[in-house]
Amino acid sequence: MNRLMRWIHIKGSPENYYRLAGRLIPWFAIPGLLLLVTGIVYGLVFAPPDYQQGDAYRIIFIHVPSAWMSLFIYLGMSVAAAIALIWRIKVAELTAMACAPIGAVFTALTLLTGSLWGKPMWGTYWEWDARMTSELILLFIYLAIMGLYQAIEDRRKAARAASLLVLVGLVNIPIIHYSVQWWSTLHQGVTVLDRKMDPSMLWPLLIVAVATKLIFATNLLQRTRLLLISTESRKRWVREMAKTETPS
Amino acid sequence: MSSPLIAAMTALFNRDMRLGIRNRGELASPLLFLVLIASLFPLSIGRDPALLQQIAPGVIWVSALLASTLSLGQVFSRDYDDGTLEQLLLSPQPLAALVLAKVAAHWVTTGLLITLASPLLALGYQLPADIIPVVMISLLMGTPVLSFIGAIGVALTVGLGRGGMFLTLMVLPLTVPVLIFASSMIAAAMGGQPIEGHLLMLAAILVLSLTLAPFVIATALKIGMS
Numbered sequence: 418m419n420r421l422m423r424w425i426h427i428k429g430s431p432e433n434y435y436r437l438a439g440r441l442i443p444w445f446a447i448p449g450l451l452l453l454v455t456g457i458v459y460g461l462v463f464a465p466p467d468y469q470q471g472d473a474y475r476i477i478f479i480h481v482p483s484a485w486m487s488l489f490i491y492l493g494m495s496v497a498a499a500i501a502l503i504w505r506i507k508v509a510e511l512t513a514m515a516c517a518p519i520g521a522v523f524t525a526l527t528l529l530t531g532s533l534w535g536k537p538m539w540g541t542y543w544e545w546d547a548r549m550t551s552e553l554i555l556l557f558i559y560l561a562i563m564g565l566y567q568a569i570e571d572r573r574k575a576a577r578a579a580s581l582l583v584l585v586g587l588v589n590i591p592i593i594h595y596s597v598q599w600w601s602t603l604h605q606g607v608t609v610l611d612r613k614m615d616p617s618m619l620w621p622l623l624i625v626a627v628a629t630k631l632i633f634a635t636n637l638l639q640r641t642r643l644l645l646i647s648t649e650s651r652k653r654w655v656r657e658m659a660k661t662e663t664p665s
Numbered sequence: 666m667s668s669p670l671i672a673a674m675t676a677l678f679n680r681d682m683r684l685g686i687r688n689r690g691e692l693a694s695p696l697l698f699l700v701l702i703a704s705l706f707p708l709s710i711g712r713d714p715a716l717l718q719q720i721a722p723g724v725i726w727v728s729a730l731l732a733s734t735l736s737l738g739q740v741f742s743r744d745y746d747d748g749t750l751e752q753l754l755l756s757p758q759p760l761a762a763l764v765l766a767k768v769a770a771h772w773v774t775t776g777l778l779i780t781l782a783s784p785l786l787a788l789g790y791q792l793p794a795d796i797i798p799v800v801m802i803s804l805l806m807g808t809p810v811l812s813f814i815g816a817i818g819v820a821l822t823v824g825l826g827r828g829g830m831f832l833t834l835m836v837l838p839l840t841v842p843v844l845i846f847a848s849s850m851i852a853a854a855m856g857g858q859p860i861e862g863h864l865l866m867l868a869a870i871l872v873l874s875l876t877l878a879p880f881v882i883a884t885a886l887k888i889g890m891s
Contacts, residue, residue, distance in 0.1 A: 502884075554838045554841055557834070557837075557838040558838050558839075560834075561834060561835040561838065564831060564834065564835065565821060565822070565831075565835060568822065568825055568831060569822075569825065574888060574889070574891065577888045578821045578885065578888050578889065581821065581881065581884055581885055581888065582821055582835070584881075585817055585839065585881055586839070588873075588877065589839050589842075592842045592870065592873075593838075593839075593841050593842055596841065596842035596845045596846060596866070597841070597845065599845075600845050600849065
């Protein structure tokens with residue numbers, strides 16, 4: 418075992434990770450909340466209305482960052498899953514598993530805000546459009562990963578099986594995306610990267626996008642800590658901690 | 666046979682085929698299921714020939730998808746119960762190759778039979794005779810992918826004993842690309858459009874799953890049996 422792996426194993430031991438994550442959480446949570454409030458207030462109150470869509474467009478300040486998160490979290494989960502399968506690091510297994518519910522919520526939020534936005538803009542809550550359909554399938558994949566993790570009794574086996582499913586999904590998601598895109602499309606194209614967006618609308622969007630990342634990190638660390646103490650509840654460090662410390 | 670690997674794969678394939686063929690009920694049930702699902706649609710939405718023609722590609726493919734998925738349980742569960750799977754894991758041959766032989770046997774006893782039975786469905790849905798080869802080609806290329814993706818799901822849930830519904834929920838989202846390309850290939854042929862694009866995409870997905878899925882299935886089995 419080389420020095421790097423040794424370092425990872427020591428620093429990544431459940432006990433160390435639990436404490437480190439606990440110390441890191443405020444550094445993500447506080448800026449995350451501040452930016453979220455700033456971005457949402459800026460977007461909903463101060464940003465100018467759209468010349469075509471009026472005030473209804475303001476839902477993008479939630480919809481677009483959530484859509485980005487739904488894919489970003491999947492990528493993060495895949496990295497953790499790959500590490501879990503290759504090096505069998507327990508913390509990586511639990512990190513991957515902690516990603517899934519957060520990703521599922523962002524995906525569901527994307528679908529929900531999208532369909533609420535679709536009603537005034539397209540005149541329909543749901544349309545079998547390429548991006549909406551692939552987002553829906555992404556939600557199913559998230560739910561399948563969570564379901565598989567719950568279904569298997571042995572926690573480590575469950576995490577590794579579900580991690581494998583994460584990687585299967587990773588290969589499949591681009592194929593699903595392009596197949597669905599070819600099949601039909603109604604959704605508006607990507608406008609953010611084209612620099613077609615006015616800065617007064619782009620800024621709140623980017624602020625919320627950063628805020629969602631920080632809030633995701635907060636949530637992920639806390640969920641991983643909870644998974645750690647629940648799977649390690651019989652280990653000495655958890656018992657010692659339960660005796661001496663008040664839970665934070 | 667020359668190499669021991671080929672010999673092992675052939676032996677396993679033959680064994681699974683023999684088990685499949687001797688159990689007539691199990692062999693026939695995906696086919697009956699397929700025909701039954703496909704006949705529910707005219708009963709529920711009416712027998713207008715134009716409408717039936719229009720929904721035919723989708724109905725044939727969704728029925729094939731369900732029939733193939735529901736027959737998956739037999740791939741590994743019996744071998745898990747009687748200990749064969751442990752022997753396969755212990756064998757000196759690479760597990761991925763043995764898995765490939767097993768999936769191939771599963772495909773012959775389900776996907777290939779579905780493909781052979783599909784002209785009946787096509788006729789029932791009033792499809793013109795020159796579309797039938799397209800339907801069969803789409804199934805011939807698509808059903809092996811369904812077997813591979815399904816086997817991944819079965820391998821992940823091996824030993825759970827509660828496959829069924831959950832297995833279907835896990836497997837179906839992953840089969841969406843096959844469903845799209847295969848059914849739009851039939852629809853394109855019916856509209857007089859070229860089918861090469863769809864055919865090539867199906868072939869690409871088939872090659873991708875043929876090369877990657879055996880390793881994924883083998884890894885999943887190792888996790889499940891550890």
